[in-house]
Amino acid sequence: MTALLETRGVWQRFGGLVANSDVSISVGRGEIVGLIGPNGAGKSTLFNLIAGVLPPTQGSIWFDGEDVTALPAAERCQRGVGRTFQVVKSFETMTVIDNVIVGALVRNTVMREARRKAHEVLEFTGLAARADVLASDLVPAEKRRLEVARALATEPKLLLLDEVLTGLTPTEAQTGVALVRKVRDTGVTVLMVEHVMEIVMPLVDRAIVLDLGKVLVEGKPADIVRDPKVISAYLGDRHAVSA
Amino acid sequence: MDKTFAARRRRDLIIAAVLAGLAALAPLVIKDVYVQNILILTLMYAALSQSWNILSGYCGQISLGHALYFGIGAYTTELLFTKFGVLPWFGMLAGGVIAAVIAMGLGYPFFRLRGHYFVIATIVIAEIGLLLFQNWEWAGAAMGITIPVRGDSWLKFQFMRSKLPYFYFALALCSLAWFVTWWLEDSKWGFWWRAVKDNPEAAESLGVVVFNSKMGAAAVSAFLVALGGAFYAQFLAYIDPESVMGFQFSLLMALPAVLGGIGTLWGPVLGAAILIPMTELTRSYIGGSGRGVDLIVYGALIVAISLALPQGLVSLFSRSKAKGATR
Numbered sequence: 001m002t003a004l005l006e007t008r009g010v011w012q013r014f015g016g017l018v019a020n021s022d023v024s025i026s027v028g029r030g031e032i033v034g035l036i037g038p039n040g041a042g043k044s045t046l047f048n049l050i051a052g053v054l055p056p057t058q059g060s061i062w063f064d065g066e067d068v069t070a071l072p073a074a075e076r077c078q079r080g081v082g083r084t085f086q087v088v089k090s091f092e093t094m095t096v097i098d099n100v101i102v103g104a105l106v107r108n109t110v111m112r113e114a115r116r117k118a119h120e121v122l123e124f125t126g127l128a129a130r131a132d133v134l135a136s137d138l139v140p141a142e143k144r145r146l147e148v149a150r151a152l153a154t155e156p157k158l159l160l161l162d163e164v165l166t167g168l169t170p171t172e173a174q175t176g177v178a179l180v181r182k183v184r185d186t187g188v189t190v191l192m193v194e195h196v197m198e199i200v201m202p203l204v205d206r207a208i209v210l211d212l213g214k215v216l217v218e219g220k221p222a223d224i225v226r227d228p229k230v231i232s233a234y235l236g237d238r239h240a241v242s243a
Numbered sequence: 244m245d246k247t248f249a250a251r252r253r254r255d256l257i258i259a260a261v262l263a264g265l266a267a268l269a270p271l272v273i274k275d276v277y278v279q280n281i282l283i284l285t286l287m288y289a290a291l292s293q294s295w296n297i298l299s300g301y302c303g304q305i306s307l308g309h310a311l312y313f314g315i316g317a318y319t320t321e322l323l324f325t326k327f328g329v330l331p332w333f334g335m336l337a338g339g340v341i342a343a344v345i346a347m348g349l350g351y352p353f354f355r356l357r358g359h360y361f362v363i364a365t366i367v368i369a370e371i372g373l374l375l376f377q378n379w380e381w382a383g384a385a386m387g388i389t390i391p392v393r394g395d396s397w398l399k400f401q402f403m404r405s406k407l408p409y410f411y412f413a414l415a416l417c418s419l420a421w422f423v424t425w426w427l428e429d430s431k432w433g434f435w436w437r438a439v440k441d442n443p444e445a446a447e448s449l450g451v452v453v454f455n456s457k458m459g460a461a462a463v464s465a466f467l468v469a470l471g472g473a474f475y476a477q478f479l480a481y482i483d484p485e486s487v488m489g490f491q492f493s494l495l496m497a498l499p500a501v502l503g504g505i506g507t508l509w510g511p512v513l514g515a516a517i518l519i520p521m522t523e524l525t526r527s528y529i530g531g532s533g534r535g536v537d538l539i540v541y542g543a544l545i546v547a548i549s550l551a552l553p554q555g556l557v558s559l560f561s562r563s564k565a566k567g568a569t570r
Contacts, residue, residue: 051448077450089445091438093506102438105431106450114431115248154449 002065004029004189005050005158010059012045019045020056021213027158032180032190034204034221036197038234041210043193044086047162050191051083052076064157078106082156084147086163086193090135097122097131099146103153118153125149125179141172148179152188159183161192165199177203197234201225209233255425255508263418270407279406281523283478286413287471289515291492292499293420294467299497300506301424301433302460303440304354307493308365311372312342312465314488316472318376321388321482331400335473339466346465347458354457369493376484387483390476400477409478416474417512420467424508427463436460440506468496495519502548504555513556518545 003026012020019042027033035043049056052073060069068076077083082103091099100118108114122128125145130138135146144164151159165176173196180203184190194200201207201221208218211233217224224230266286273279291313299305319338323329329337353364377385395402402408427433435456438446443453476482503514521544525537552558 053444053448073447074450074452077448083448085445085448089442091441091445093441094437098434098437102434102446102451103449105434109431111429111431150445150449 003027003062004064005191006062007046007050008060008062010046010049010056010061012042012049012054013057018213020049023059023210023213023215025208025215025218027189027191029157029189030184030187031206032184032192032204034200034207035191035193035210036195036200036207036224037210037216040212041233042213043210044162045213046210047083047160047193051081051160077154077156080155080157081160082151082154082158083160084144084151084162084164086166088140088143088147090138090143090146092136093134095132095134096127096138096146096149099135100149100153103150106154121149121153124182125152126175141168144168144176145179148183152183156188158189158191161190161194163193163195166195173199197225252425252429259418259421259425263414266414267411270410276406277527279410281520283406283410283413284523285515285519286410286417287475287478288495288499288519289512290413290417290420291468291471291496292503292511292515293417293424294464294471295496296500296506296511297424297427297436297467298457298460298464300500300510301428301440302436302457303506304457304460305362305497306365306464307362307490307497308367308369309464309468309496310488310490310492311369312346312468313472313475313492313496314372314376314484315342315345316469316474317476317482317487318382318388318472319469320473321390321476322382325388325390330398331473331477335470338473339469342465342469342472343462346461350458350461354454354461366490366493369488369490373484373488373490376488383483385483385485387481387486390480390482392480401480409474412474416470419470421508421512423463423467428508432456432459437506495522498545502545502555504557507555507557509560510555510557517548517556 005027007023007025010020010023011018023046035046037043048054050061052068052071052075055069060067062068063076063079063081068079071079091102097115097118100121101114104114104117104121108117119128119131122131125148127142127145127149130142135143138146148161148164161180165173168176177199180190180192192200192204204221206218207221207224209216209224209230216229216233217227269282270279273282295306295309316335316338319341320331320334323334323337324331349368353361356364376382382388390401392403393399393401395404397408435446435451438449438451439453439456447453472487476487479486499514499518500511501514502518503512504510522541525541529537529540548556
């Protein structure tokens with residue numbers, strides 16, 4: 001079976017800065033894949049390329065067996081790519097339910113159905129009690145959850161989570177982890193950028209480590225954490241030698 | 244599910260129907276032509292502001308150039324009528340369609356601009372339109388067009404003896420603009436527009452085609468405003484560029500919505516109901532002194548309302564008051 005998502009030799013340059021160089025990764029159906037790496041490794045850039053915020057300088061992106069490199073973000077969403085933002089981008093003047101309805105309208109053209117779908121998703125993500133609250137009145141952890149809810153309402157095949165667990169308290173992070181598992185159990189493939197290794201590693205099936213814009217290593221989480229290349233990328237060479 | 248939501252929508256519709264019914268009965272009590280005149284203008288500006296609110300309130304693309312579409316509605320109607328004998332009713336529709344097409348044509352380059360730059364572009368474009376009409380000989384240039392009087396007739400939409408037909412048309416226009424807004428508010432377009440206003444990037448990630456949303460809002464908004472312009476031209480029976488395309492119209496479309504509550508269903512009507520009579524009354528009672536006292540009072544009232552209720556007058560009625568308390 002072909003992979004759900006594939007990037008083939010993707011480059012992204014911003015002026016003289018190379019954010020991604022020759023990145024080729026693939027994500028299989030039903031997987032939870034973690035995209036990790038130190039600050040400035042090019043994770044967010046790669047995410048934006050996959051979501052269609054900007055086109056790559058070079059290379060191509062394949063989703064569900066088709067070349068989607070030229071498609072804008074809205075169309076990728078229609079094809080089944082859902083995403084969250086690292087810095088939350090709620091629709092602040094709208095209620096929680098209305099935020100989610102915007103997402104639900106991708107697959108439901110009748111308002112009543114979109115609204116029902118949105119309620120379902122709020123139930124699923126544990127936000128049902130907050131449905132009629134303005135998004136601007138949510139606490140940060142709830143806003144993260146709303147990001148996920150909105151993306152899920154678009155009924156994605158692939159869900160891109162951009163640091164949804166970062167900056168949460170340990171309890172909040174645990175609920176977040178449970179939610180990601182629950183999402184995967186409904187058949188959605190998950191690709192998540194995460195910073196905090198100890199949270200992601202137990203969660204993901206496979207991890208891809210980016211460093212300086214390149215794929216450093218990829219593999220099972222247990223192997224990744226012991227890999228000297230990864231340790232040196234995160235902590236510097238001295239630690240790698242002693243490990 | 245969501246009974247409260249459906250109930251709220253129904254309640255809005257009932258309130259609107261009752262208000263429109265009461266307004267329709269108003270001429271039974273109000274016989275004074277001067278007051279009737281104020282009512283007509285109030286209804287017209289309520290309709291215009293409601294239309295402006297679709298693009299600028301819901302979709303968040305602040306336009307201070309809507310006078311252009313107002314003028315296009317007026318000029319299309321009168322040029323077709325005086326030059327080709329086309330009845331104003333058809334001229335009105337033609338004006339609406341032309342305004343909508345122009346709005347989309349202008350949107351194509353200008354919707355790439357954000358925030359203040361977009362606002363500046365709308366002002367500049369409307370001024371260019373004004374200058375073009377001032378120099379367009381065939382359209383009467385700065386002299387304008389006098390609409391020939393053919394006697395009272397619904398067919399020609401012309402009434403000399405009584406202002407009442409204009410009153411009822413203005414009421415119908417206002418009801419139409421309100422109803423269109425009400426209907427769009429709970430539609431895919433309504434949700435797309437609000438999403439675009441709040442955060443275009445997030446909207447795009449949720450499948451909203453931001454550019455098309457703005458184009459749709461611009462077309463509906465310009466169409467309805469042009470209907471208002473056509474009405475105004477018939478009402479005045481004389482038009483020139485300054486009197487149907489001047490910058491003051493752009494302001495008088497924006498102000499009621501802003502004062503009443505921008506991006507809300509009731510804001511424009513509420514704002515117009517207070518602002519327009521205020522404009523007329525301050526002008527007639529304390530204007531004419533040659534010292535601009537009326538404008539000072541008028542300006543001071545606007546500032547006072549804005550300071551006291553930055554969310555607009557609707558916040559006096561809406562749930563947002565309770566929400567403010569819980570924050």
